[in-house]
Structure formats: structure tokens, C-alpha cells
Amino acid sequence: MRSLLIIRMEKNIYDPDQIASGMIYPELLLGNNGYQVLVADGDDSSTAVLKMLSEADAAILDLPIEDIPDWEKLLCQARPIPMLWWCSPDTASESVEACETEIAIDGILTPTMRDRELHWALHFAARQCIERQQWISERKQLQSRLEERKWIDMAKGILADMKQISEAEAYDILRKKAMNERKRMVDVATAIVKAHQLLQS
Structure with missing residues (x-):
């Protein structure tokens, strides 16, 4: 530095x-x-x-x-x-x-x-900055996963309610649909939730 x-x-x-x-x-x-x-x-x-x-x-x-x-x-x-x-x-x-x-x-x-104190303060600040950036990145990933989980849980609830099945069975349906359509599970779940909300309104 x-x-x-x-x-x-x-x-x-x-x-x-x-x-x-x-x-x-x-x-x-x-x-x-x-x-x-x-x-x-x-x-x-x-x-x-x-x-x-x-x-x-x-x-x-x-x-x-x-x-x-x-x-x-x-x-x-x-x-x-x-x-x-x-x-x-x-x-x-x-x-x-x-x-x-x-x-x-x-x-x-x-x-x-003094000169050595300045050097070490700057050195430790560079390390702290790297750790802060890693923490920010991990936090964003975690927030993204939580958001995805929210959509999947809502879609599971909708499927379980509509088909009168357990949430585990609804999860399997979501997973299979995502695999068949070659989409991410969260994308399938989001589409189901939004379609359900549209029909409800």
C-alpha cells in the first residue's frame, strides 16, 4: 500500500x-x-x-x-x-x-x-477491508438464499393447500417441475406464487 x-x-x-x-x-x-x-x-x-x-x-x-x-x-x-x-x-x-x-x-x-505504527495501521486496515468485503458478500448471499427460501415455502404452502398433500410432497412436485423445465426451483416457486396471487385478486 x-x-x-x-x-x-x-x-x-x-x-x-x-x-x-x-x-x-x-x-x-x-x-x-x-x-x-x-x-x-x-x-x-x-x-x-x-x-x-x-x-x-x-x-x-x-x-x-x-x-x-x-x-x-x-x-x-x-x-x-x-x-x-x-x-x-x-x-x-x-x-x-x-x-x-x-x-x-x-x-x-x-x-x-511513528513510521512503523503507520505501516502496521495501514496493513491491518487492508486486511480488515478484505474481511469486511467478504462479510458483505456472505451477507448478500445469505439474504438471497433467505429470499429464495421464502418463495419456495410460499409455493409449497399453495401446492399443499390446493392438492391436499403434505409440504414434503409439494416440495417434491416443485423440485421435479424445476428439473423438467430446467429452471431453478426458486423461479418455478415464484411463478406459482405470482399466478396464485393473480388468481386471488
């Missing part, structure tokens, strides 16, 4: 007094530790941000917590990428309740981190 995209709401103009007083900007810290840094700020359109995103290995969100969900949604729609929150005095000024928001953050970076 070498190329990082920093996203913030407003254009950052380096204040020499703030730097002298110890204020650390993420692009300076990361750039000084060998990372290639791109910066998207409030002046950039979402199209420009997405173009920069295509060149980045991870996104660093230099934002207050309440602004993260909108960016998270945009980034997740574009492509799976590790997202880390830049936790600084400016971005962490919200109340504890803001931390309860469900956001897909894979890691946290702070201004006090």
Missing part, C-alpha cells in the same frame, strides 16, 4: 504557526514516511474524487465522524478500498454519541504515529 487519498471537507492551507506549534497534517506525516499522497478537498467534485480514488490504495478520511457516512457510501459504490479515519483534535471534537454511528472504517491514524 503506497498511494493514499486524503479526503477532507475544506481546502487545507498550511499555517506556519500551526506547524510550528506541532499541528500535523496527514499529507505531511504520510508523505514524510514515503507514501504517495493525493488530496481531495471541498473544491473537488465527486467525479474528481472518484478519479483520484482509482489511483489510490486506501482512503484517509480527514473529516468529523458525522461527515463520514456520506463519503463512505460514495467510496463503497466506486470500489472496495480500505478506509481509515484521521483522528485529530479537529476531527475528534464530536460527542461520544457520534462514535455510535455505523460506519465502515477499517482503521484509525493519529498525528502522533
